[in-house]
Amino acid sequence: MPSGWEDTYGFGNTNNTEISDGKATEWSPSGGGFGCNDSGSNGCKPRQRTEWICTLSDCGTRNFGHRTECFKCSEPKGDAVDVASEFTGGSRTRANDWICTNSSCSGRNFGNRSECFKCHEPKGDAEDAPADLNDGPKPRQRTQWTCTSSSCSAKNFGNRTECFKCSEPKGDAVDVPSDSAGASRTRANDWICTNSSCSVKNFGSRTECFKCQEPKGDAEDAPEESDGPKPRQRTEWICLSSNCGANNFGNRTACFKCSEPKGDAVDVPHVSVGGIRPNDWICTHSGCSARNYGSRTECFRCEQPRGDAKDELGAHVPEDKPKESYIPPEADEDEIFTMHIAAGVNFCKLNEIPVTVIGDNIPQPIKSFADAGIQQFVLDNIGRSGYEVPTSIQKNAIPIVSAGRDLMACAQTGSGKTAAFLIPIINALLSDEQELSVGRPHVLIISPTRELVTQIYYEAKKFAAGSYLKCCQIYGGTVSSHQSANLGRGCHILVATPGRLLDFVDRSYIDFRGIRFAVLDEADRMLDMGFQESVEKIMNHPTMVPTGTRQTLMFSATFAEDVKTLAAKYLHEYLFLTIGVVGGACQDVEQIIYEVPKFEKRDKLNEILNAEDPSGTIIFVATKRTADFLATLLSESSHPTTSIHGDRLQSQREQSLRDFKSRKMKILIATSVAARGLDIPNVNHVINYDLPKEIDDYVHRIGRTGRVGNKGKATSFYEPEQDSQIAGDLIKILQGAGQTVPDFLTHSGATSQDFGGNDGVEELW
Ligand SMILES: Nc1ncnc2c1ncn2[C@@H]1O[C@H](COP(=O)(O)OP(=O)(O)OP(=O)(O)O)[C@@H](O)[C@H]1O
Numbered sequence: 221m222p223s224g225w226e227d228t229y230g231f232g233n234t235n236n237t238e239i240s241d242g243k244a245t246e247w248s249p250s251g252g253g254f255g256c257n258d259s260g261s262n263g264c265k266p267r268q269r270t271e272w273i274c275t276l277s278d279c280g281t282r283n284f285g286h287r288t289e290c291f292k293c294s295e296p297k298g299d300a301v302d303v304a305s306e307f308t309g310g311s312r313t314r315a316n317d318w319i320c321t322n323s324s325c326s327g328r329n330f331g332n333r334s335e336c337f338k339c340h341e342p343k344g345d346a347e348d349a350p351a352d353l354n355d356g357p358k359p360r361q362r363t364q365w366t367c368t369s370s371s372c373s374a375k376n377f378g379n380r381t382e383c384f385k386c387s388e389p390k391g392d393a394v395d396v397p398s399d400s401a402g403a404s405r406t407r408a409n410d411w412i413c414t415n416s417s418c419s420v421k422n423f424g425s426r427t428e429c430f431k432c433q434e435p436k437g438d439a440e441d442a443p444e445e446s447d448g449p450k451p452r453q454r455t456e457w458i459c460l461s462s463n464c465g466a467n468n469f470g471n472r473t474a475c476f477k478c479s480e481p482k483g484d485a486v487d488v489p490h491v492s493v494g495g496i497r498p499n500d501w502i503c504t505h506s507g508c509s510a511r512n513y514g515s516r517t518e519c520f521r522c523e524q525p526r527g528d529a530k531d532e533l534g535a536h537v538p539e540d541k542p543k544e545s546y547i548p549p550e551a552d553e554d555e556i557f558t559m560h561i562a563a564g565v566n567f568c569k570l571n572e573i574p575v576t577v578i579g580d581n582i583p584q585p586i587k588s589f590a591d592a593g594i595q596q597f598v599l600d601n602i603g604r605s606g607y608e609v610p611t612s613i614q615k616n617a618i619p620i621v622s623a624g625r626d627l628m629a630c631a632q633t634g635s636g637k638t639a640a641f642l643i644p645i646i647n648a649l650l651s652d653e654q655e656l657s658v659g660r661p662h663v664l665i666i667s668p669t670r671e672l673v674t675q676i677y678y679e680a681k682k683f684a685a686g687s688y689l690k691c692c693q694i695y696g697g698t699v700s701s702h703q704s705a706n707l708g709r710g711c712h713i714l715v716a717t718p719g720r721l722l723d724f725v726d727r728s729y730i731d732f733r734g735i736r737f738a739v740l741d742e743a744d745r746m747l748d749m750g751f752q753e754s755v756e757k758i759m760n761h762p763t764m765v766p767t768g769t770r771q772t773l774m775f776s777a778t779f780a781e782d783v784k785t786l787a788a789k790y791l792h793e794y795l796f797l798t799i800g801v802v803g804g805a806c807q808d809v810e811q812i813i814y815e816v817p818k819f820e821k822r823d824k825l826n827e828i829l830n831a832e833d834p835s836g837t838i839i840f841v842a843t844k845r846t847a848d849f850l851a852t853l854l855s856e857s858s859h860p861t862t863s864i865h866g867d868r869l870q871s872q873r874e875q876s877l878r879d880f881k882s883r884k885m886k887i888l889i890a891t892s893v894a895a896r897g898l899d900i901p902n903v904n905h906v907i908n909y910d911l912p913k914e915i916d917d918y919v920h921r922i923g924r925t926g927r928v929g930n931k932g933k934a935t936s937f938y939e940p941e942q943d944s945q946i947a948g949d950l951i952k953i954l955q956g957a958g959q960t961v962p963d964f965l966t967h968s969g970a971t972s973q974d975f976g977g978n979d980g981v982e983e984l985w
Contacts, residue, residue: 270302275317276328295337298330318346321364321377322384341384344377365393368410368421369430388430391423411439435516460485478819479846501529504848504868527869546871547702548674556682557604559675561634561901564930566808570611570635579795583619586610592618594647601683602643611636611928612799618644621773626794628743628774628787632806633923634899634930635799637775638679638741641665645737646683649712659707660734661692661714666758667741668751670695670717670870671877672897676741677715689713696720697870704729718746718754731763735770738790742896743774744783744916752786759790768792777923778803778916804956805919809906809926809934811959813950816937821909822853828907828935834859835886836902840921842910844891850909851889863889895921903927908936915949944968 270285279293285302289295299316316331320341327338335342367374367383374385378395382388392409409424413434420431428435456468459475460483474481503519504527518525525544551559575585586592589602589610610618613631620627621644631637645663654662665680667673677693684691692711694703696719703720707729714721714730724730738759740746746755758764772791779787779802788794805811816824829837841847844865851863862876862885873893879885881900888894895917903925912918918936926932938947947968954961 272297272300272302275300275330296330296332298332318343321346321375342377342380344379346377365390365395368393368423386430389423389425391425411436414439437514478822479849480819501526502848502852504529504863504872524872525869527872528867544697544869544871546698546869548698548870548874551678553681553685556678556685559678559682559899560605561899561927561930562606563608563928564808566931567611567929570929571615573612573632573800575612575616576798577616577620577795578798579625580793581625582795583623583625585615586619587615589614589618589643592622592644592647594618594643595650597686598643598647598650598683601685602639604685605639605682607636607639611640613637613797614640614643616797616799617641617775620795620797621645621771622648624771626767626772626791627797628779628784628791628794629797629799630776630779630802631797631799632804633777633920634806634927635777636928637777638676638899639683641739641741641773641775642676642680642683645713645739646680646687646689649689649736650687654734654736656690656710656712657734658710659728659730660732661711661730662734663713663737663739664721664732664735664758665713665715665739665741666718666721666746666755667715668717668745668896669893670697671864671873671894672741673715673717674874675897675899680713680715684713691715694720694724697873700724718751718758722754722757725758725761732758732761732765733763735765737771737773738764739773739775740787740790742776743787744776744779745896747783747786778919780916801956803916803919805953806923806926806932807957808930809922809932809957811922811954811957812933812935813938813954813962813965814935815962815964816939818939818942821937821939824937825850825907825909826857829854829859829887833886834905835883836904837886837907838880838888838890838894838900838903838905838921838924839907839909840890840892840895840912842891842912846910847889847891854887854889859887860885861887861889864894865889865891866893892917892921894924898924899927900924904933906932906934908934911936911938911943911946911950913946915946915953918946918950919953938962938965940964940968 271282272285272287274281274283274290274293274295275298276290276293276295279290279295281290281292283290283297288297290297317328318331318333320327320329320336320339321344322336322339322341327336329336329338329343329346333343364375364378365380367376367386367388368391369383369386369388374383376383376390376393381390383390410421411424411426413420413422413429413432414437420429422429422436422439426436456470459468459478459480468475468477468482468485472482501514501516503524516526527544589599589607592610594602611631613629613635617627617629617637617640621641627641629637629640631640649662656662665676667676673693673695677691680691689712690710691713692703692706693715694700694707695717700720700723704724704727707714707724716724721730725732740755745751759767764770767790772794774787774791784796814824825839828834839850841850844867847863847865851861854861862879864873864876868876876885876888877898877900880888883902892912895912897920906922906925908918908921912921922932922934925934936950938950943950947965951961951965954965
């Protein structure tokens, strides 16, 4: 027998089944036993028990008098009044009921509850509901305050110190009588977060935004009684590009969105939400691009260091920009042997390209690596690298270098020039062991970019693997003490960028007394403006072994005539080796040129990227700013994109290359810093969003695809106003590689006779 039931008559009742609705048959002490609630002809007695009505307005269920809580909704009986069982019911209010003051709840609660049974809002100062109130929430008779966070605005009890919903402190939000409709209110010192993607209202005492953690900075107070952020009292101008029309901050000189110059756009006073503070900077970490307040040293969102991110308004970061202490990770030996591009279908065709060698006593080319008198374990390393037969440049350059000759060599991009000088050098060092003194490398290889230094360094380690030869790399953007410590452990082969190298020479960490081989990779670039002075200093350094005693080797895919003349002074009785045409583009690269006006480039790019899987696409642009802009834009679309340019931290540059190589990022946006030498597998497509100014740059850029016999594709946007000076050279390059010359180029007024960027090509074609 259930508890609460009494078997007065000793029937041992088992039929007094659960009363599901408070009306079923039950035992009645006064009614003389069990009965039913049918008072009709069958003789059942009317209900004579006490009962109470659940006072929860949504429930109202009738309960036995002895129940302490409602059998249906579990609301405590509280002081619901017992009534005779013939009471026909009706919703009743208990004397101490209170109505939840959370306006989106308003549940009726029993008086002894301290928080709402429904939404857990504290009772606070909710007043008792009137005893005769049946349904509906009791009018609020308390004080309350409205959360001043504009994205919240919840009503709060007067005694709360912070918003029950968003935890924003009450601050000086004003208590108002509870019958207020509760509009959003502004506290006297509220400020609006100036991060334009946030813009929430913050209490005046906060030093950073409660929502996005952006520092208050110089955010202004929000106007009182205003719901939204304070109107901006700045001037601004509208981008005149019809495709854009973005609002720009008054002191911008170019549109933040499409880079269109401000031109004669007129400054107008403007009221808008959000906005750009004068010292804001945009995070350059790919995939983030959050706007940050100027005083931050790292991005509030992704926590990447600010690095050398420029001020959003175009002002440059002061000179004391943060530097990073970056030590590049070192790849292990197994990994090094995976770092190459597998030969493609047209590999054999590379051998059909005509070879020219100018000079005296030309050594015979080799037919195979085994022909070259190379030591077995170097041969093993060559095999382990996946090389079966030498490429044309290797067939010709290896015997020249092995014969002790100086060499200027020109062969198309991706034809294996690196191995063409490294293999004979390593073989020579191993064949004629000389004592190694610390800080006196035997081989110096200089290259224009940091990433290329690393690439050559690993190639050298690869062919020297298993030998006693030590390879080192030094380049900027990294911790120099780490590099000098490596040098201190001995160095046969040193690969370096000129700047860091000279720094080490100045500090007497290095001298050139031991140099047997000096190599300029991308030699025409090294002898061009920017590097020329440094190369001069290195080659003419008092400790440098003189021309004729050392061996000097220069390699590139392009050699302008004036560079050839300049180079000659560092060479001794050299041979000039050419595979194919000096400065010619790789024939395995399909070249497509579209005429695209400046403001249609973005649409054209989207069209191309959406037409097929863009995995393995490098997009070259003219400026670092465009690189950041495009990387941000594409990252926001469905294409994971990263970028590499000179304003990024070295760690970021290398990470972006790793991400691109591993396919974590499908697209790499790059300035010309990545135009030369980089050997990245599976680059399917190179897009020149902006054409370079020099045709040689074009040749190197498109040479990132279609390497070592693989097919590649290069698409370029030709912008008539900008690119007319390259048109003639472009026609020549297209013709030389058997590509279609588009009509607009032919009609641009340029002819292949205008080919001015590379006299050497003119001469040999
Ligand atoms: N004999 C060979 N057989 C197969 N693959 C080779 C051979 N020689 C070089 N390679 C591979 O070809 C790719 C291109 O070589 P490398 O980077 O030396 O070209 P490059 O001529 O220096 O190009 P760039 O002008 O762009 O600097 C590399 O992945 C390299 O490992």
